[in-house]
Structure formats: C-alpha cells, structure tokens
Amino acid sequence: MLPCFGAMPTVLYPKINGSETLACQCPDYSCQVVYWYRYLEKNNSLQFLMFSNSAGREEHGVDIKSTRFKGSVSSGQKLLYSLRISGLQDDEAGLYSCVFRSKHEMPVGYYIKPGVSLPTPPPPPPPPTVKTKKTVGTCRCRNPSVSPKGCEHSVLWPSIGALLLLAVALAGTLYYFSRLPKKCRHRFTKPNHLR
Structure with missing residues (x-):
C-alpha cells in the first residue's frame, strides 16, 4: 500500500x-x-x-x-x-x-519518472483588458441639426448675443425716431361757411 x-x-x-x-x-x-x-x-x-x-x-x-x-x-x-x-x-x-x-x-x-518529459506549464492568462474612458474633446459641430452633447454652449451663447445686439439696435433706432421734432406739412383749417 x-x-x-x-x-x-x-x-x-x-x-x-x-x-x-x-x-x-x-x-x-x-x-x-x-x-x-x-x-x-x-x-x-x-x-x-x-x-x-x-x-x-x-x-x-x-x-x-x-x-x-x-x-x-x-x-x-x-x-x-x-x-x-x-x-x-x-x-x-x-x-x-x-x-x-x-x-x-x-x-x-x-x-x-524516468524517461517522462517534463510537462510544459500552461500559458499565462492574458492580461486584463482596461477600458479607457472617452475624453470629451472640443466641439466641432459641422451639422447644425445634430448637436453632440456638450456642444450646446457653442451654439446657444452666440445666438443669444446676436439677439441682444439686434434688440439694442432696434431700441436705439426707435428711440432716435421718437426724439425727432414733429413737423406737420398740412395745416387744416375749418372752413367758415358763415361768410
């Protein structure tokens, strides 16, 4: 035994x-x-x-x-x-x-164990895969209808700036015309029918 x-x-x-x-x-x-x-x-x-x-x-x-x-x-x-x-x-x-x-x-x-070949060790396991995080780069919005997440600020803020500039220009124009002297070219008089 x-x-x-x-x-x-x-x-x-x-x-x-x-x-x-x-x-x-x-x-x-x-x-x-x-x-x-x-x-x-x-x-x-x-x-x-x-x-x-x-x-x-x-x-x-x-x-x-x-x-x-x-x-x-x-x-x-x-x-x-x-x-x-x-x-x-x-x-x-x-x-x-x-x-x-x-x-x-x-x-x-x-x-x-005479005459027996030395067993080959198993291959090492593959290295673990590391998932890399995708970095969000600078926004290059080529298609205006498709805006990637994170690119809204590149489109929104210039639009708001343009609207504000237009509003200021409109308000300035209206103010300018409101300050002009009022002139009347036609003077209407009431006809006198008693003569």
Missing part, C-alpha cells in the same frame, strides 16, 4: 540511464541510521534499497546493486543523508524516500 503524505513529493524527470541524487535531512543529530526504500508503480510493491549510518556504513537490500545505489552522509548544522541512483530505467518509476530509525516521522520523498 502506497504511503499517504500530507504534502506532495518532489517530482523528478530523469532521462533513461540518467541519475538522480536524493536528500534526506535529519531535524537534529539523533538520526544515526537511515533506511532508503521505494514504492514501484509497475507492480505496486514496496522495496527496501539500503541503510546507512552516520559513520558511513552501508548495507543493500536483495537484488540491489551497490554500484547503482550509493549512500553518503554530511554533517553541518544538521545531518544530511543522500542517495545517488544511476542507470534509471522506465520500469523504476515510483516513490523514493527514507525513514529514520530513531524518529517517528517520514520525509515526503521524491517521485521519480
């Missing part, structure tokens, strides 16, 4: 006959022995690969070649165990991980 992990393992895509190096880090210095195993997809079987200790001693499982599976350990702030696998074949696809003897925790591990 495939172990269940809370996190996803790292997926590796080596070429056929390629190699991979897997790392397994101990949270402290109490991890003196590490066990490496794999869960193969082809027959759904769990297989013991090897164990190694902090002194560099190794023992391999049944039918596991020590020339293809090599362990190492390095110490720094924490102990780091590594497993180098060479000559990977397509039937060796599966989950590879380690277990520390003194810990009750199991690292997530690696999912190795």
Whole structure:
C-alpha cells in the first residue's frame, strides 16, 4: 500500500540511464541510521534499497546493486543523508524516500519518472483588458441639426448675443425716431361757411 503524505513529493524527470541524487535531512543529530526504500508503480510493491549510518556504513537490500545505489552522509548544522541512483530505467518509476530509525516521522520523498518529459506549464492568462474612458474633446459641430452633447454652449451663447445686439439696435433706432421734432406739412383749417 502506497504511503499517504500530507504534502506532495518532489517530482523528478530523469532521462533513461540518467541519475538522480536524493536528500534526506535529519531535524537534529539523533538520526544515526537511515533506511532508503521505494514504492514501484509497475507492480505496486514496496522495496527496501539500503541503510546507512552516520559513520558511513552501508548495507543493500536483495537484488540491489551497490554500484547503482550509493549512500553518503554530511554533517553541518544538521545531518544530511543522500542517495545517488544511476542507470534509471522506465520500469523504476515510483516513490523514493527514507525513514529514520530513531524518529517517528517520514520525509515526503521524491517521485521519480524516468524517461517522462517534463510537462510544459500552461500559458499565462492574458492580461486584463482596461477600458479607457472617452475624453470629451472640443466641439466641432459641422451639422447644425445634430448637436453632440456638450456642444450646446457653442451654439446657444452666440445666438443669444446676436439677439441682444439686434434688440439694442432696434431700441436705439426707435428711440432716435421718437426724439425727432414733429413737423406737420398740412395745416387744416375749418372752413367758415358763415361768410
């Protein structure tokens, strides 16, 4: 049965006959022995690969070649165990991980897929379209019957000015003629019939 992990393992895509190096880090210095195993997809079987200790001693499982599976350990702030696998074949696809003897925790591990092409990421989504607001420019009313919104002031104010100028001119003309002296060319007299 495939172990269940809370996190996803790292997926590796080596070429056929390629190699991979897997790392397994101990949270402290109490991890003196590490066990490496794999869960193969082809027959759904769990297989013991090897164990190694902090002194560099190794023992391999049944039918596991020590020339293809090599362990190492390095110490720094924490102990780091590594497993180098060479000559990977397509039937060796599966989950590879380690277990520390003194810990009750199991690292997530690696999912190795020899000979499988790295999947291409989906294309990025297109950038969001930005709607630009139309700017209201200067009014150029060519057709007097169609006046765009915002152009009324260009037609209305000159018309009012012309009407006011006409009214002033008319009022001035009427005032001028009203001030002229009144002359009468014909004097009518009443006929006197009594003579």
